[in-house]
Amino acid sequence: MWAVFIFWESILVGIFSGYIGTFSNYAIHYLVNIFLFYVHTWLLEKAAIFPRNVGLKVATLVLAEISMYVIVVFWLDNLLLAYTDIITIQMPEFETRILRLSSRGLMFMLFSTGYFFLKRYIGEKSEKERIEKQRFQMLIEKEKADKELAMSKNAFLKAQINPHLLFNTFEFIHQKIRQHDPADAQIMIHLSDMMRFAANTEHNHDYIKLHDEITQCKNLIKLHEFNQQQVYIEFAYSPDVLEIRLIPLVLLTIVENMFKHGQLSDPYYKATVDIYIIDSVLKIESRNLPGLIKSNVGFGSGLDNIRTRLDYTYGSNSLMESFIDEDGFYCLSISIEESALTNSFDEQMKYADAKY
Numbered sequence: 001m002w003a004v005f006i007f008w009e010s011i012l013v014g015i016f017s018g019y020i021g022t023f024s025n026y027a028i029h030y031l032v033n034i035f036l037f038y039v040h041t042w043l044l045e046k047a048a049i050f051p052r053n054v055g056l057k058v059a060t061l062v063l064a065e066i067s068m069y070v071i072v073v074f075w076l077d078n079l080l081l082a083y084t085d086i087i088t089i090q091m092p093e094f095e096t097r098i099l100r101l102s103s104r105g106l107m108f109m110l111f112s113t114g115y116f117f118l119k120r121y122i123g124e125k126s127e128k129e130r131i132e133k134q135r136f137q138m139l140i141e142k143e144k145a146d147k148e149l150a151m152s153k154n155a156f157l158k159a160q161i162n163p164h165l166l167f168n169t170f171e172f173i174h175q176k177i178r179q180h181d182p183a184d185a186q187i188m189i190h191l192s193d194m195m196r197f198a199a200n201t202e203h204n205h206d207y208i209k210l211h212d213e214i215t216q217c218k219n220l221i222k223l224h225e226f227n228q229q230q231v232y233i234e235f236a237y238s239p240d241v242l243e244i245r246l247i248p249l250v251l252l253t254i255v256e257n258m259f260k261h262g263q264l265s266d267p268y269y270k271a272t273v274d275i276y277i278i279d280s281v282l283k284i285e286s287r288n289l290p291g292l293i294k295s296n297v298g299f300g301s302g303l304d305n306i307r308t309r310l311d312y313t314y315g316s317n318s319l320m321e322s323f324i325d326e327d328g329f330y331c332l333s334i335s336i337e338e339s340a341l342t343n344s345f346d347e348q349m350k351y352a353d354a355k356y
Contacts, residue, residue: 006030024086028076033108036069040112041119048120062109069105070098150312207345210275211242213251217273220255231264233288237275244282245345246336247313251275253302254286254332260302262288262330269329282341284334287325303332314340 047057271288310318317340
């Protein structure tokens with residue numbers, strides 16, 4: 001920018017005055033002017049540090065600087081005229097020289113003041129951008145920490161569900177072994193499938209197909225049938241729900257809750273589980289007669305865990321309700337918006353890819 005300014009001013013002055021000075025003359029005087037430019041900027045920065053009486057400080061600085069500039073250039077011109085041939089023109093009268101030097105010094109100080117404010121503006125803008133970037137980074141880190149915390153709580157809740165499921169299954173095996181029933185081998189097949197399913201939930205990015213969990217619910221029903229009399233639970237689901245990915249152990253916990261707290265041995269009052277999509281909302285509904293004797297197993301944590309996990313994963317896009325209908329059946333209803341199912345699974349996949 002200095003090179004452009006010097007070239008432009010030299011050519012302009014040469015055109016209007018008809019005189020082009022020597023290179024040494026331009027070099028010496030522009031070095032003095034550039035020195036004044038940056039000294040004035042530096043002094044303004046120092047004056048701005050302590051804003052008290054800043055107007056008086058700046059006025060004093062301007063007067064001192066312009067006086068020093070006039071003295072130095074006046075003395076320098078006299079020196080060059082007396083001992084060199086760098087300046088080849090006749091100098092004007094004293095008053096005219098003082099006026100010209102003062103106006104030229106003020107011009108460079110004016111440019112320097114504009115440069116000072118430009119630097120200050122850029123500095124403040126950069127600092128503001130840095131603070132905004134830092135704030136944005138903190139928000140990202142907070143969001144990441146909140147997500148990891150939610151995932152940790154989710155894993156903890158799942159850990160509460162898995163052992164209970166497996167311990168119940170081991171109890172079935174214990175009963176069958178004690179009775180020396182030849183059907184034990186078939187029990188082990190169902191048990192193996194369920195244990196494999198429970199173990200694999202930690203390796204599927206926390207989402208499974210509904211088809212897989214429906215299969216495990218049927219295995220759980222068969223295990224209960226080995227240990228008890230005939231149980232009556234009807235599963236009804238539409239084909240379009242089988243490929244939907246949902247957080248695991250929702251259906252299993254619902255069915256397990258039926259065994260713990262419901263009457264399932266009466267064919268006239270069958271328990272039902274219905275899974276379907278209506279108006280872009282996934283519906284999971286269960287209905288069963290409450291048991292005659294209230295069970296204290298599990299302390300009611302299963303359904304509370306489902307509710308908490310749904311809130312963590314789908315937020316306000318999910319709803320879980322339970323009530324006793326007019327026929328005395330215990331009814332449970334879960335609603336999840338289909339878009340939330342897709343978005344949650346896609347987000348989890350992106351997070352998993354970024355992590356690994």
